[in-house]
Amino acid sequence: MQARRVIQVVGCHAEGEIGDVIVGGILPPPGDSVFAMMQAFAREQDGLRRFLLCEPRGSVARHINLIVPAKRPDCAAGAIIMEPTEYPPMSGSNTICIATVLLETGMVAMVEPETRFRLDMPGGPVDVVARCQNGKCRSVILRNVACQALLLDQKLRLGDGREIVIDIAYGGMIYALVDATRLGLRLEAGEARALAELGEAVRVAARAQFPDVAHPENPAIRGVSIVQLNAPFAGPGTVARNTCIVAPGRSDRSPTGTGLSARLAVLHARGEMTLGDSLVHESLIGSRFRGVIEEEAQLGGRPAIIPSIEGRGWITGFHHYVLDPSDPYPEGYVLSDTWGVGDGGRTMLSQE
Known part of the structure; x- marks a missing residue:
């Protein structure tokens, strides 16, 4: 097998909603804030979002999150959220998935019965309290941005x-x-x-x-x-x-x-x-x-x-996605039977 690219992803869902987490294979985009990093990724690397979310590797029912270095000294990590047609500044289910993956893979040290840390999200810092038992993140309480x-x-x-x-x-x-x-x-x-x-x-x-x-x-x-x-x-x-x-x-x-x-x-x-x-x-x-x-x-x-907001997340698997140089769909495809009559999977940026 030839592979032009290999991306490591931890599968996860929060109360039924898929929010998989990229843990390797993609370098963080530039930017002096996670919001700026999100904008840079959308401009320059949106093909990677399509590669992972569009068929034949993804689906309209999937979100995916990229772990990036925090830009705030009080945060353990940052993340860019990618949904079927946009990059939202914040998402509760995706943040629960991110916290669950960080803890259960050891990227953030788990402390029982509670682990407390802060995430640098595009919409602003979010405090996390994870209830942990026997090496499992049992639930996540996130303190959201101002609403x-x-x-x-x-x-x-x-x-x-x-x-x-x-x-x-x-x-x-x-x-x-x-x-x-x-x-x-x-x-x-x-x-x-x-x-x-x-x-x-x-x-x-x-x-x-x-x-x-x-x-x-x-x-x-x-x-x-x-x-x-x-x-x-x-x-x-x-x-x-x-x-x-x-x-x-x-x-x-x-x-x-x-x-x-x-x-x-x-x-x-x-x-x-x-x-x-x-x-x-x-x-x-x-x-x-x-x-x-x-x-x-x-x-x-x-x-x-x-x-x-309090909810639960579960890891579903560990995946390596590859791009074969001969694959005719390097950025995937969408069909209206599942993707509706929207914009064909192109990004709908809130700033546009």
Whole structure:
């Protein structure tokens, strides 16, 4: 066998959502911050994201993360998150996978019963508390970046002419949030295709009708990139069904950590949740994340929150991906039966 490239990957999932972790074979991109490193990788090495995420090596249901050196002295490591069509500044499920892999492979020393460390993520530093027992990372609590409701109760016209109401919030990614039950959906696994099609329609419409929505302190993070379809809020301490639709149109298998963070920010802005309150989000496959409003903060001079998200990750395997010089698909391919009618796997950068 000839190989032009060999990349080592640790397979992992967090509550059902694949978030594999690259541990070798790719050098870190340049940049004086992890956000700048993410931008450099997207500009100069996006073919590697396609190589690993597109078929025949990957799939639309996979994310992959590149471990990079931290740029902050108080952080153990940094990471660049790669999703099917974008590089998000933060992701709860991917961060849980990253923490699990770092600990269970010994890249970060495991201390029982708790290991505490900080990760340098593109969206900002994230504190991790890992509950560990007998060499296993049993669960991960991450203290997310500052999250904020950006716009509430906005009218959105879909491509089919329907008018719906959405909230827009930053939870580490910019979300459009929709009460799916108002549209006659029950948020059940059997509705996954209908939910995915609705969510992608909302994302496309929201990006067109709210082009100026952006992170209050980092204008390079702009535009709605993901959609949360949720059930009504029943009060603090309860469990609520939700699914977050990842471009180009499929349900996140996990309850989505940044989505739960965005929901907490919206509920806090409405006065329905306050400091110390919790909410559990449940995914279409029944997996759960628990979110807590840990701190009230400011972001761009407006009220925000610092939430924590707790979930579990599991290593699924150890892989070596190779590029044979004669392989006709060095950057993979996508087909609309699984990748929908999106942009064919090309990167949707938030800063574009």
